[in-house]
Amino acid sequence: MDNRAKLLEQALHLFAQRGYDAIGVQEIVEQAGVTKPTLYHYFGSKRGLLEALINERLQPLIDRLAHATSHANDVPASLAAIFQLYFDFAQAEPLLYHMQLAMWFSLPDNEAFQIVAVSSAQQQALLESFFVRASSFHGNMRGRQRVYAATLLGTINTYIGLWLSGAIQATPQLIHQAVQQFSYGIYS
Amino acid sequence: MDNRAKLLEQALHLFAQRGYDAIGVQEIVEQAGVTKPTLYHYFGSKRGLLEALINERLQPLIDRLAHATSHANDVPASLAAIFQLYFDFAQAEPLLYHMQLAMWFSLPDNEAFQIVAVSSAQQQALLESFFVRASSFHGNMRGRQRVYAATLLGTINTYIGLWLSGAIQATPQLIHQAVQQFSYGIYS
DNA sequence: CTTTCTCTATACTTATCGGTATAGAGAAAG
DNA sequence: CTTTCTCTATACCGATAAGTATAGAGAAAG
Known part of the structure; x- marks a missing residue:
């Protein structure tokens, strides 16, 4: 090396x-x-x-997210794929994801936050465009992309934070439950 | 002063x-x-x-949380009260809550995290004891207090993070929706 | 009127901060 | 054999880090 x-x-x-x-x-x-x-x-x-x-180590996450959010004809399936993608990445790069997670809610004038904010904004933008596409299938979503994208990331990060601390295992049942829980706040 | x-x-x-x-x-x-x-x-x-x-400025939050989690005979009402309590506190102390939030997912060996971890653990413990009490009314909750407490805090902090960034308003409808969304992951 | 206690300023400590000027080692290219 | 380019080390820069020794001001207590 x-x-x-x-x-x-x-x-x-x-x-x-x-x-x-x-x-x-x-x-x-x-x-x-x-x-x-x-x-x-x-x-x-x-x-x-x-x-x-x-830029180098987080790029695979962005790339896979871009792919998973490119179509929205089956919203529940796409949501499950997005959750799975984040869990896979966090398992492959636990240190990197934990570092990013620590800066997630962080402080506006902090240098580290500003650096991470670029990739955070990319993820947020990809998720927002996904919900814009989804709104052509679910009309009641329109105009709520920002909040949906943010709460989706919040839900994902809550579960990944739990997994990183060893409190839960990343089973298929868990993914399913997380998708269900998030979806319940969306379709209503 | x-x-x-x-x-x-x-x-x-x-x-x-x-x-x-x-x-x-x-x-x-x-x-x-x-x-x-x-x-x-x-x-x-x-x-x-x-x-x-x-210790001084976060104590009111702990005190109110201790009161709101002391009984669990009406779980949905208690959950709504807990959400409302956090929103009220974040509105009264936005800087303090934002600072605490920034350290929420933070890093184990960081000095600031270790200091905030004490009050985080208090909140977590109060919420866990609430879910223990609630499990005498909802048997299927038993043994899941840790995960429930953590995902409840995760949901609360996601919404407060959105509110702190100006993306959403803290309306009664929002509180209701957040409680519904969280509850959906609980009773299943 | 003196003693005592709480509070605050000047000036200083040693260690570390991010960053760099200079130079040399080693490989590649002519 | 010389030039050039990439990479790395020694030794240093001014600034700032957290923390303190000493002393004095002012109020309270005797």
Whole structure:
């Protein structure tokens, strides 16, 4: 593994454990076994390091979400696929997802939040466009895309947060229940 | 307003805007118009300042939650009261609630998270005991208190997060819908 | 009128913060 | 053999981090 990958991995571990603001670049380079100029050569700044982490490792989630939200002719099936997609990703990248989750509700002027906000907005936009498409099949959804997208993400993240803390298992029954619970707030 | 109160207020503003880790004590005392020994006289440390903020200003929420969860003979009514209580508190203390919310899903080894975790655990415990009581009326709830308490908080915080960002209004209809949505995942 | 206690300011500590100037090692290209 | 480019280390920058030693101001208590 080259030094760039080592830096990304150690930064993820440290950010996910104690938070972006609480970690200094010195600690990252020590854990990675390199020195500061190496980090600044590859990423330019501490901010650039987090941006690289987010852009590179979170992109698969965005891509799969774009695919899952591209059609809305069977809304319940699409919702189940979206839940499944998030659970799969969180299981494949628990540290990354936990880090993103910690910044989800975070604070507007915080640097880490602003970096993560870009991909958060992408997810929100994809989900909103899904609900716009769905409203051509379910007329009573119209105009509520923002709230639907946000509550869907809220429900997903609540369950993933529970799973990350070990309180629940990610069974097919759980996915089904989560979809049902969310749907009940939608079709009414 | 005395210096102690000034320090608490300015610390809340700064913590809620940029996060605990991103704020230095120097900035707090400057905003409050005092000097560092004053802060250390009243709170002993930066950590003690956040602890005082949480303990003093979040206590009313805990107290009201303890009252609302003390009986469970009418579960839907109690759930509505709990939702209403959280919305009322978030409207009365938006900065404090936003700060707490930002630390909700936060990271285990982070100092700010550990401080807020105490009151989070209190809320979780009160809600769990409510669901234990409720299970004497609804037998199928037994053994699921932890998950119910966590998903209830998740639903509440999703809606409050939406309200804090200005996306929704806190109408009685919204409370009703949120209770319905949560209940649908419970009684099944 | 003096002692005592609470509170606050000046000035300082050591350690760490993010970031960089300089230089050198090593491989690739001519 | 020399030039060029990528990568990394030593040593440093000014600024800021949390926290404190010392002293004094002002009110309360004796």
